[in-house]
Amino acid sequence: MLVAEQIRKTFGGLVAVQDVDLHLQEGEILGLVGPNGAGKTTLLNIISGLYKPDNGSIHYKGENITGLALNSVCKKGIAKTFQHPQSFPGMLASEAVMVSAIFGNHHKVNMKEARDEAVGHLDFVHFPKEKIDASLSQLNLMELKRVQLARALASQPRLLLLDELTTGLNPNESDEAIGLIRKIREEGTTIMLIEHVMRVITGVSDRIVVLDHGVKIADGTPLDVLNEQRVIDSYLGEKY
Numbered sequence: 001m002l003v004a005e006q007i008r009k010t011f012g013g014l015v016a017v018q019d020v021d022l023h024l025q026e027g028e029i030l031g032l033v034g035p036n037g038a039g040k041t042t043l044l045n046i047i048s049g050l051y052k053p054d055n056g057s058i059h060y061k062g063e064n065i066t067g068l069a070l071n072s073v074c075k076k077g078i079a080k081t082f083q084h085p086q087s088f089p090g091m092l093a094s095e096a097v098m099v100s101a102i103f104g105n106h107h108k109v110n111m112k113e114a115r116d117e118a119v120g121h122l123d124f125v126h127f128p129k130e131k132i133d134a135s136l137s138q139l140n141l142m143e144l145k146r147v148q149l150a151r152a153l154a155s156q157p158r159l160l161l162l163d164e165l166t167t168g169l170n171p172n173e174s175d176e177a178i179g180l181i182r183k184i185r186e187e188g189t190t191i192m193l194i195e196h197v198m199r200v201i202t203g204v205s206d207r208i209v210v211l212d213h214g215v216k217i218a219d220g221t222p223l224d225v226l227n228e229q230r231v232i233d234s235y236l237g238e239k240y
């Protein structure tokens, strides 16, 4: 579904992502892990079109999408949530999702249909019903993350990129998130997710890729990857 080859991104003198090859099969859940500053977010930002890579190419369903802008990539079916949710504080939760239902894909919907879709997506991600028309500035971090996920889903992605969706959740909440991620995949969406919570990563991933200082150091099944000495040394600290 996705083939990224030799992806490189530098910020000034810093090489954030260093010649990374990565592929994704349709229907798969791929976990992306690695220490802080390893380049995980940067890689997702490149795939989603937020950053242009300095080198390398990205093909999605056979089409070269390298360097396309975020909105074009989104309309092709790749949506992303952000590690640190940012939003227009005066916008309502329902409106934030409606914008995506209207402009995030090629389907034509009127305002009523967009609102119905938004309410459906917010319900799916267990966003509190009584806050559907609350402004984003009144929401806590968890609620903002749910809005982000609903907004990503409203663009009807075939590939969903999740950047630390469950960071800061308690064990019950992360179990719920694991359930949601599985359900999204069951409905036909391929998922690539960055997570630091190993329980979540091992709970959902078919395959894991490990980045360290911008370099891909492992790629394989969770069992194989988490037992690799290099992964233990650079990321896990001790055997998981």
Ligand SMILES: Nc1ncnc2c1ncn2[C@@H]1O[C@H](COP(=O)(O)OP(=O)(O)OP(=O)(O)O)[C@@H](O)[C@H]1O
Binding pocket: 011, 014, 016, 034, 035, 036, 037, 038, 039, 040, 041, 042, 043, 083
């Ligand atoms: N827009 C930017 N401008 C300058 N440097 C950046 C930018 N984005 C990321 N970096 C740097 O690139 C490196 C990789 O950052 P990135 O955010 O991709 O790491 P990460 O693996 O997502 O880390 P974390 O687990 O902390 O979220 C870091 O050294 C970071 O400071």
Ligand SMILES: [Mg+2]
Binding pocket: 040, 041, 042, 083
């Ligand atoms: Mg990050």
